[in-house]
């Protein structure tokens with residue numbers, strides 16, 4: 104599609120759609136708990152719809168009406184052997200968390216996904232789940248989809264995660280809930296804690312102390328009412344747009360402000376952005392707030408270490424931000440980007456170069472020299488939603504035409520993205 108270019112400024116207010124990670128978990132926890140779970144502000148993105156479709160195939164009744172769900176759960180025991188293959192589409196969260204659930208179920212299932220899922224590493228989940236007692240296999244010695252699982256009785260595990268990954272942590276917590284005894288998981292760096300918060304919201308108990316998580320198996324979870332906050336990873340595109348497009352002033356309402364996700368806010372502030380939290384509710388099970396972003400002069404920074412898992416999905420749009428900041432921005436310790444929906448070190452660097460950015464890939468991140476004047480060209484999302492949205496924001500700075508290939512990928516996490524962008528144009 105031809106993208107909007109040459110715009111004056113972005114001004115106005117948008118309400119950020121539901122969080123993808125929390126939407127997935129609301130379906131999963133609604134399905135494994137007892138009773139009727141009600142979910143509001145659910146994200147109807149392709150990824151979350153894949154999760155609904157998998158749980159329906161496992162026998163769960165889920166009613167969907169606009170952004171509201173009713174899930175009729177019957178505990179882990181209520182899940183039945185599926186007659187069909189479970190297709191997770193493009194969703195890493197669906198497949199990895201689902202494996203943790205299926206590991207404890209006494210039946211056979213097989214999991215497939217799209218071409219991108221077929222390249223993403225699964226041993227990080229299959230290896231510890233096999234250690235707990237599940238029988239798993241897959242292409243290339245159990246590394247890639249299609250994955251088969253025969254679940255059953257599980258032993259608890261004491262496991263030090265080799266990578267900081269909320270998906271792996273969550274899969275092991277979900278298996279741990281079905282194991283006999285106490286599972287202990289140690290994280291190398293803190294990652295998003297939505298699974299832990301959900302367990303408490305559904306009446307369960309989980310402990311966390313200094314990156315050590317303990318959970319007891321055999322707990323019975325009860326249905327809950329979940330209001331999904333807006334996704335800060337979706338808000339990030341408009342936060343950056345507001346910060347880099349002269350004259351802009353945008354209010355973003357209903358943004359999830361869970362501290363395990365707010366790395367982008369810290370980076371924007373460190374780079375000199377004019378960003379304010381104008382309303383804040385930290386009492387709800389997931390904190391939310393409204394943000395006001397205005398254009399300002401920015402400077403380069405270094406992004407590394409424990410900050411990386413707190414902004415991992417925002418790195419594509421942070422790379423664009425850095426192209427408009429004075430000086431060098433260095434992103435380090437971000438090798439996990441190589442195993443996202445695409446190799447995001449390569450796709451970000453290659454696509455931004457096509458528009459004139461001064462950006463180089465490194466082994467574990469990238470180095471960006473700002474400020475660059477961006478120009479037109481033909482770019483591609485490579486089927487990666489966050490690359491597509493980043494390029495659509497980059498195009499706004501160009502005076503020449505920008506054509507985006509594979510723009511449909513954006514519906515994976517933000518089906519209303521272009522409608523929201525258009526509503527901010529003057």
Ligand code: S3P
Nearest residue numbers: 124196267268269270271415416
């Ligand atoms: C997610 C965890 C992160 C993130 C992904 C969603 C989750 O992945 O990149 O978009 O919902 O748990 P990793 O656990 O692989 O880091």
